[in-house]
Amino acid sequence: MKAAVLVLFTFSSLIGLRGQSTFKTDAIARATIWEKLAPFFSPPEEFKGKYGSYRSPLKFYDGHNVKTAEDWRKRREEIFTRWHQLLGEWPPLLKDQEMKVIDSVRRDGFTQYRIKFFWTPNEETEGYLLLPDGEEKKPAVITVYYEPETAIGLGKVDHPYRDFAYQLTKGGFVTLSIGTTDATKAQTYSLYYPSIEKATVEPLSMLAYAAANAWYVLSKRPEVDSERIGIMGHSFGGKWAMFASCLFEKFACAVWSDPGIVFDKTRESINYWEPWYLGYYPKPWRKRGMITEQNPAKGLYPKLIAGGCDLQELHALMAPRPFLVSGGSEDTPNRWIPLNHTIKVNHLLGYENRVGMTNRPAHSPTIASNEIAYLFFEYFLKYRGANKKPS
Numbered sequence: 508m509k510a511a512v513l514v515l516f517t518f519s520s521l522i523g524l525r526g527q528s529t530f531k532t533d534a535i536a537r538a539t540i541w542e543k544l545a546p547f548f549s550p551p552e553e554f555k556g557k558y559g560s561y562r563s564p565l566k567f568y569d570g571h572n573v574k575t576a577e578d579w580r581k582r583r584e585e586i587f588t589r590w591h592q593l594l595g596e597w598p599p600l601l602k603d604q605e606m607k608v609i610d611s612v613r614r615d616g617f618t619q620y621r622i623k624f625f626w627t628p629n630e631e632t633e634g635y636l637l638l639p640d641g642e643e644k645k646p647a648v649i650t651v652y653y654e655p656e657t658a659i660g661l662g663k664v665d666h667p668y669r670d671f672a673y674q675l676t677k678g679g680f681v682t683l684s685i686g687t688t689d690a691t692k693a694q695t696y697s698l699y700y701p702s703i704e705k706a707t708v709e710p711l712s713m714l715a716y717a718a719a720n721a722w723y724v725l726s727k728r729p730e731v732d733s734e735r736i737g738i739m740g741h742s743f744g745g746k747w748a749m750f751a752s753c754l755f756e757k758f759a760c761a762v763w764s765d766p767g768i769v770f771d772k773t774r775e776s777i778n779y780w781e782p783w784y785l786g787y788y789p790k791p792w793r794k795r796g797m798i799t800e801q802n803p804a805k806g807l808y809p810k811l812i813a814g815g816c817d818l819q820e821l822h823a824l825m826a827p828r829p830f831l832v833s834g835g836s837e838d839t840p841n842r843w844i845p846l847n848h849t850i851k852v853n854h855l856l857g858y859e860n861r862v863g864m865t866n867r868p869a870h871s872p873t874i875a876s877n878e879i880a881y882l883f884f885e886y887f888l889k890y891r892g893a894n895k896k897p898s
Contacts, residue, residue, distance in 0.1 A: 533890065540886045547831070547879060548863040550850075554843035561769070561845050562815060564823035564852055576856055579826075586820050590754070593807065593816070594785070595708035598628050598700065601720045605727055606636065616640060617676050619659065624724045626685070626717035627700055634685040634721075635659045637676040638730055646735035646888035647681035647728075648672070649721050651714070651751070652744040653696070654686040668872040671739050671880075678881060680888070683725045685717070686744075690783075696743065697783035704789055709807055711750050711784045718751035722758065735759055735888045739880065741833075741872055742766065742776070746784065752830065753821040760828055760887045762880045765835035765870050769818045769845045770811075772798055776837050776870065780804035785811065819845040825861075826852040831883045832864040833876050840866050 549555075564586065565573040573582045591597070609621040620636040634655040639645065650658035650672045657666060659682075660673035672682035690696050695703060697710030698717055708716070718738060726733035737760045740748035745766030752761035767777025775797055780786040782793070786808040798804045811817075822830075826849055832838050846862050853861045865879050872880075 537886065537890045540882050540890075543882055544863065544879065544886060545860070547865050548860045550843035550847060551840060554841065554847070556847065557844050558847055558851075559844040561817055561819045561848060564820050564848050565855065573855065579852065579855060583824060583826075587754075587824060590821060591712075593709075593811065594712035595706075597708060597712070597716045597719075600716070600723065601625055601628065602723045604720075604724055606724045608636075609633070615677065622683075624720070626720045627698060627713070629701065630698070632685060632717070633688075634683060635672070636725075636728070637672055637682045637684070639676050639679050639681065641679075644732040645679065645681050645730055646737070646884070647683065647725055647731045648675050648884055648888075649718060649725060649736065649738045650675075650682060650684045650744070651718060651738065651740040651747040652684075652686045653691040654688040655684040657686070658682070658684040666871075668874060668877055669741055671741075671877070674877065674881060675739075675884065678885065680884065681725075681728070681731050683721060685721055687714075695783060699787075706787050709785050709787055710782070711746060711779070712754065714747045715751040715754045718747065719755040719757070722755065726757075733757075737761055737884055737888055739884075740764065740766075742870065745833075746779075749818075750821070752828070753824045756824070756828070758828070760884070761825070761830045762833055762883060763830065764833040764872055764876075764880070765837045767837040768822065768832055768842055771837075774837055780808040782806065784808075817845070819848045822846065822849045822862075823852050825849060827856050827858040827861055829861045829883075829887050830863070831880060833872065833880050834864050834866045835872075835876075836868065836870040838864070838866070840864070 567582055573579050604625055606622040606624040609623055611618055611620045617637050617639045622636050623631055623633050626632045652658055656662045657669050658672035660670035672684040676682045687696055698713040699706040699710055700708050700713050722736055725731055738748045738752050738758050739762040741764035745763045748761055749763040749766050752758040770779055771777040780798055786804050786806040788806040794802050850862050865876050867873050867876050
């Protein structure tokens, strides 16, 4: 099965090719990247044209069909509004702040800054801004996780291949690494607004809000091209990156590493029912783990399930922006079934090759899965032509 096999391609060799700096060379480099990416942007034959029982994003809630791009604009707004109503309305976005630099250090051909900014109206966070050398404006990627050190290569040694920010910066991207350090230590993991006692926004949506504020603060950096900012995360960070990119349309593209892209009560790691994701309620919280009669889900999550809601509607909000599911044990090849719904939306809008998925057996990222993720950003953020609508 082609979707289950990754082709390894050396990211550094591509950078060397780009260094020749001619339009012709750029075109060759872009074509070379696409050769490696193309197999992952088409469902295997066994899943092509299959949509399962997921509600079509191309059908309004009153039942009539989306037939034109203008219809989709209205339908997209309907989905966006409905989900924000369900998840809780965000506070105003913090558009005008600038990040504060705490300290800096030189590392391996780039400068690492420890920075601080407000990611909610009442809470500051610390993270890391990695700036490669060079004066030109660059594409950028925000990385999200339990803490910001892992993505910059300073995390736990038993979690290899999660140094996304470090590797991308070595490849010429500006990166901003953020994470929920304090909440992770407290085992509450997420963000609660205005307080953990009386949150009015589902915590996973509040993480998306924080990432949107990170986008604004990063976009103000003179080294960054604000039209070319993506987002990436793994597992917890994959859920975070998915909700952020779907609910905030300024992200140009996204990589979601094995988050569980749809609800699945049979998989303990696809645990959207937990209070720190979409099942918030005031403490004391349920015992962490699978939903059982003795340990039921509470809060919004069971209401979403009862209402027939699933995350294929959120995926569709990405169209026509490209995204890649870097799938593992939680996002196996059969996830093409919900992804086919967003492919269909892109077809309506006149776009091809905007939805991709790689697959590996285990949950953790690998050298090969990361290689495709990095090439995805190289293709869609460094080469503007990759995002143009076909003529």
